[in-house]
Amino acid sequence: MKFDFKLSSDKQRLPPMGLIVLQVDETIETEFRQAFNDSQDQLFVTRIPSGLEVTAKQLSNMEGNIKAAANLLPQSREYSVVGYGCTSASAIIGSEKISDLIKSGCSVKNVTNPLLAATEYGKHLGVTKLALLSPYIEEVNTPLRKAFENSGLSIEIFGTFGEEKEEKVARISEISTTKAAISLGQNISVEAVFISCTNLRTFGCLDEISKQIDKPVFSSNQSLAWHMKKLSLESA
Known part of the structure; x- marks a missing residue:
């Protein structure tokens, strides 16, 4: 049996936020649940390949995967902001470069990072x-x-x-x-x-x-x- 259905509108909802999390990160999602505990905003999370060790080379290597990670976020709506979750890689790759890569992977108004x-x-x-x-x-x-x-x-x-x-x-x-x-x-x-x-x-x-x-x-x-x-x- 097939049923008809109606679609709810996104017009009354704030644009979602996105977060790019390192593959090896075991902390940020737990702390973000606390930070956004009283928020009704949607937050979508994607992961990016990252090394088991925090070295300058491993951090720099992430640059080549940022666009693809952003592209794995749901593409049905524009994001108000996407955060790239790595402080040290932000220092090495640079905030402007990270922003450009994320904006090339998804529709987003603002990009930030911990640095x-x-x-x-x-x-x-x-x-x-x-x-x-x-x-x-x-x-x-x-x-x-x-x-x-x-x-x-x-x-x-x-x-x-x-x-x-x-x-x-x-x-x-x-x-x-x-x-x-x-x-x-x-x-x-x-x-x-x-x-x-x-x-x-x-x-x-x-x-x-x-x-x-x-x-x-x-x-x-x-x-x-x-x-x-x-x-x-x-x-x-």
């Missing part, structure tokens, strides 16, 4: 002097620090866990992150702390770190979610 989002959130807070905590090895840390400096955010003090294996980064305890971030954030020249990497768990410790040092503390996933919400509202 761009963090710089925008820093401006929102009115801070220019950061403590930066990362899980990366030095060949990845160097372009990341440079990218922040080029965006007008001075890295006053820097710390790293020095880990290149993604599966270990995803399992760094929030206790370890809290201790490291507090140590960096206590520096008197620092106005705020940024914790880098979408695969590093931070949502359970951001408030505690901020409370302990009495300064703003933000992370890759927190910044990216904030910026995507902002861009989505602005494009509505």
Whole structure:
């Protein structure tokens, strides 16, 4: 038996958001569920091939797959914003290049990434002097620090866990992150702390770190979610 049906209209719904997640990322989707817990916006997720280790070469190699990853998002509607979920690759590939590749793979008004989002959130807070905590090895840390400096955010003090294996980064305890971030954030020249990497768990410790040092503390996933919400509202 075949039934007739009617189609519901998309006119009353905000345009959806899209998120490109690294194949090895075990954290961002969980933290985004928390960030968008009170939101009715649609968020579609696609994955991009990525290496088991966080090295400059592996990060750079992702450039060739960004368009294809964006193209795997549902193509029935235009997106208000698509976020590319990798801070360190954004520093190496560049925000403008990433935006061009994503726009060539899907219909979207705005593109952001954790690096761009963090710089925008820093401006929102009115801070220019950061403590930066990362899980990366030095060949990845160097372009990341440079990218922040080029965006007008001075890295006053820097710390790293020095880990290149993604599966270990995803399992760094929030206790370890809290201790490291507090140590960096206590520096008197620092106005705020940024914790880098979408695969590093931070949502359970951001408030505690901020409370302990009495300064703003933000992370890759927190910044990216904030910026995507902002861009989505602005494009509505």
